[in-house]
Amino acid sequence: MTVIRPYGDTTGDGMVQTSFTLPVPPGPRAEGAALQLAGKMGIHPAMVVHSHGIGEGFTFFVVYGSVTHLVDTDEVEVEERDYPLLSPAEVNGAIKARLHRKLVVMGACIGTDAHTVGIDAILNLKGFAGEKGLEYYREMDVANLGAQVTVPELVTRARAARADAVLVSQVVTQKDAHLRNTRELAGAFREAMGEDRPLLVVGGPRFDPAMARDLGVDKVFGRGTTPGEVASYLVSALLPEEIAA
Amino acid sequence: MSARLTLDPGLVARARELAELAAQPVIDLATRHTTVSVERAVLRLAGLEGTDPVTGEGEIPWVNRVVDVVREQVGLEHGVALPVWHAIASGAASSLQDVAEQVGAGTARLAVPTGGDEERAREAALAAVGAGLGRVDAARRRREELVATHGDPPRRPWIYLIVATGDIYEDIPQAQAAARAGADVIAVIRSTGQSLLDYVPEGATRTGYAGTYATQENFRLMRAALDDVCAELGRYVRLTNYASGLCMPEIAALAGLERLDMMLNDAMYGILFRDINPIRTFVDQRFSRMVHARAGIIINTGEDNYLTTADAVDEAHTVTVSQLLNERFAREAGLEDWQLGLGHAFEINPAIHDSFRLELAHAMLARALFPHAPLKWMPPTKHMTGDVFGGYLLDGFFNLAGALTDQGILLVGMMTEAVVTPWLSDRDLALRNVRYVLDAAGGLSEDFAPPPGGFIDRRAHTVLGEAVELLEKITADGLLPAIAQGTFGITKRPADRGKGLDGVVVKAPGHLDPATELMEGRA
Numbered sequence A: 001m002t003v004i005r006p007y008g009d010t011t012g013d014g015m016v017q018t019s020f021t022l023p024v025p026p027g028p029r030a031e032g033a034a035l036q037l038a039g040k041m042g043i044h045p046a047m048v049v050h051s052h053g054i055g056e057g058f059t060f061f062v063v064y065g066s067v068t069h070l071v072d073t074d075e076v077e078v079e080e081r082d083y084p085l086l087s088p089a090e091v092n093g094a095i096k097a098r099l100h101r102k103l104v105v106m107g108a109c110i111g112t113d114a115h116t117v118g119i120d121a122i123l124n125l126k127g128f129a130g131e132k133g134l135e136y137y138r139e140m141d142v143a144n145l146g147a148q149v150t151v152p153e154l155v156t157r158a159r160a161a162r163a164d165a166v167l168v169s170q171v172v173t174q175k176d177a178h179l180r181n182t183r184e185l186a187g188a189f190r191e192a193m194g195e196d197r198p199l200l201v202v203g204g205p206r207f208d209p210a211m212a213r214d215l216g217v218d219k220v221f222g223r224g225t226t227p228g229e230v231a232s233y234l235v236s237a238l239l240p241e242e243i244a245a
Numbered sequence B: 001m002s003a004r005l006t007l008d009p010g011l012v013a014r015a016r017e018l019a020e021l022a023a024q025p026v027i028d029l030a031t032r033h034t035t036v037s038v039e040r041a042v043l044r045l046a047g048l049e050g051t052d053p054v055t056g057e058g059e060i061p062w063v064n065r066v067v068d069v070v071r072e073q074v075g076l077e078h079g080v081a082l083p084v085w086h087a088i089a090s091g092a093a094s095s096l097q098d099v100a101e102q103v104g105a106g107t108a109r110l111a112v113p114t115g116g117d118e119e120r121a122r123e124a125a126l127a128a129v130g131a132g133l134g135r136v137d138a139a140r141r142r143r144e145e146l147v148a149t150h151g152d153p154p155r156r157p158w159i160y161l162i163v164a165t166g167d168i169y170e171d172i173p174q175a176q177a178a179a180r181a182g183a184d185v186i187a188v189i190r191s192t193g194q195s196l197l198d199y200v201p202e203g204a205t206r207t208g209y210a211g212t213y214a215t216q217e218n219f220r221l222m223r224a225a226l227d228d229v230c231a232e233l234g235r236y237v238r239l240t241n242y243a244s245g246l247c248m249p250e251i252a253a254l255a256g257l258e259r260l261d262m263m264l265n266d267a268m269y270g271i272l273f274r275d276i277n278p279i280r281t282f283v284d285q286r287f288s289r290m291v292h293a294r295a296g297i298i299i300n301t302g303e304d305n306y307l308t309t310a311d312a313v314d315e316a317h318t319v320t321v322s323q324l325l326n327e328r329f330a331r332e333a334g335l336e337d338w339q340l341g342l343g344h345a346f347e348i349n350p351a352i353h354d355s356f357r358l359e360l361a362h363a364m365l366a367r368a369l370f371p372h373a374p375l376k377w378m379p380p381t382k383h384m385t386g387d388v389f390g391g392y393l394l395d396g397f398f399n400l401a402g403a404l405t406d407q408g409i410l411l412v413g414m415m416t417e418a419v420v421t422p423w424l425s426d427r428d429l430a431l432r433n434v435r436y437v438l439d440a441a442g443g444l445s446e447d448f449a450p451p452p453g454g455f456i457d458r459r460a461h462t463v464l465g466e467a468v469e470l471l472e473k474i475t476a477d478g479l480l481p482a483i484a485q486g487t488f489g490i491t492k493r494p495a496d497r498g499k500g501l502d503g504v505v506v507k508a509p510g511h512l513d514p515a516t517e518l519m520e521g522r523a
Helices: A028-040 A088-099 A117-123 A151-160 A174-196 A209-215 A226-236 B009-030 B037-047 B062-074 B080-090 B096-105 B115-150 B170-181 B214-231 B247-258 B269-274 B278-295 B303-309 B316-332 B354-367 B388-404 B422-439 B455-477 B479-484 B514-521
Strands: A013-023 A043-054 A059-065 A103-109 A142-146 A165-169 A201-202 A217-223 B033-037 B156-161 B185-188 B238-242 B262-264 B298-300 B343-345 B375-380 B407-410 B504-506
Touching: A013 A028, A013 A043, A013 B422, A028 A043, A043 B407, A043 B422, A059 B278, A088 A226, A088 B096, A103 A117, A103 A226, A103 B033, A117 A201, A117 A226, A117 B170, A151 A165, A151 B170, A151 B504, A165 A174, A165 A226, A174 A209, A201 A226, A201 B115, A209 B009, A217 A226, A217 B388, A217 B479, B009 B033, B009 B238, B009 B278, B009 B316, B033 B037, B033 B278, B037 B115, B037 B278, B037 B514, B062 B080, B062 B096, B062 B388, B080 B096, B080 B115, B115 B214, B115 B238, B115 B278, B156 B170, B156 B422, B170 B185, B170 B214, B185 B214, B185 B262, B185 B479, B214 B238, B214 B247, B238 B247, B247 B262, B247 B278, B269 B278, B278 B316, B278 B479, B278 B504, B278 B514, B303 B316, B303 B343, B316 B343, B316 B354, B316 B455, B343 B354, B354 B388, B354 B455, B375 B388, B388 B422, B455 B479
Parallel strands: A103 A142, A103 A165, A165 A201, A201 A217, B156 B185, B156 B407, B185 B238, B238 B262, B262 B298, B343 B375, B375 B407
Antiparallel strands: A013 A059, A043 A059, B033 B504
């Protein structure tokens, strides 16, 4: 069966729960407005199970109900991981066998973004989700430039260090700053180094992994990416087995 | 007073002694240097406002222009005050504003005075900056009057909420709504780029990223807006901003002039998280803390940040070490214990066994080690995964730990941390969470006494012991080398690198900083 509905406690019941705020004071008219919205969202029948006023002129609602929409799982498109997941020992082994020198990785937060949480989770020895960061990989030479690095500075440093890969994390998304900064990054490397530019990898909780081409970078990682995935990707992109040196 | 851990007094005394030893060389270093921002703060205290309409796009403040030109013409090693007030005392300029205009017109000819001229310039500078410090004193007295009139929040911890739209005119109604909803402290977080700007923007601003620019006018507008709601609410609502980044001394001066009540001010945050040069940071933070001390401002330190990069269990002792160093630097700058909102955070991975007991142990250690400091308790961020339901529970436990361990200032955690900037409903739900916990369990600290030798007591002593060990090492190696080696928050920051280093100047004999002289009571 490829056509499914949400599951509350019975197959096919279509039950969902949602919450939202409307700019109206609480009362019967507010609940009616919430039900109208729920209906337009495809929730029918809908129940406002809770509402309360917030400040003056706002009401918060919790709504339960059955959605009329159907989901066809055959029509779902996802970006499947197209590289094998390697252990740190396998990554080190691949670099040693195929590159004969250390793989140079440079990371930074660019623009005004000061949230180094993402890049630190991937690079710092401490790592993330129980996996050690790239600093732990013996065959990698890792430099974390930290926060608020300018794009020209990153290009200069990456070129001086002969970086094989540049990793950039972006958390702040206000006014699409993450997309703008990433395009600027890609443009600057293209202009400065052309085909010799390092592999460009960006990541952050609000990126869509399918956007790499559009942004002009080689790879986009989204929420929950682990250091092991990044390391495995670097090996597959930079040191593919068939053209190993 | 509620139950507290009883810490080994020998270990506590040793920790403080080591913090003092570690801090002293850095304090000496700070007193031997000045920075462009300290010199600009002197001019701000003397009342120089506004921007040069011609330079750049008209956004460069006069204080920057004057300090740059003094540096070009005579160097900064004597300070900006002597050449500037020499120009005024000798009649070459009619006022401080006139000096700025001459700088703008390119006609200023500045000189370092000697002999009787030096004495006259010195007296004039002290009088001008003294008048500015008088305004800071008046703002402090005004706060004391307003607190006496409206009253302090009825209970601890004070509830601290963040507002950040980028537009001061959007921030104002949001801040007023947050105060009406129960916030005791409003923090207007800054535009993310501001910490690395080497000037303070001017005027009311509407275009920040993930925050609103800290400007004198924005400070004034927001303080006035909160004063309006204080009367309505029957309690004094405090306003917070950030004395950090390259303009720390100037922002501190503006905060003092405009009656801000709390300021983020960490001894090492800029070094570790913004890659600002360590010497620049220590010089700037000493000056800014003296201003805060004078202004009666409560500082908030940034130890919570270490735990966002380092592990909250393995690195718990680095928080304690940083708190001890922050305390030492703060006291040396004249801050009193009631002004020390030392930071710490609830950042232990909730998946590990006994995580809440470990949090309690760390929070109680801070409480016991700094019994008279308000302590700023920061909510979970690192393990807020987007599971808003799990996050709401975690925030509830964070609030409970805060109530149970007598934290002074509680930053309200958002279940949508790391998902979106807080929505109206997120803030409302978060405040409901806090109110429920404080109403239900606010008095529980009275009944809660972890037994000596029990898990919490042992863990607190382990962390304190590790902190003393690390302080021994820092004292032996030196604080600057320790920072260079990545001791705090894993980041490595050598003293000869980092942003803002070119703004650091070694003082010449006879350097005059009228603000510091007056604040230290030397003039």
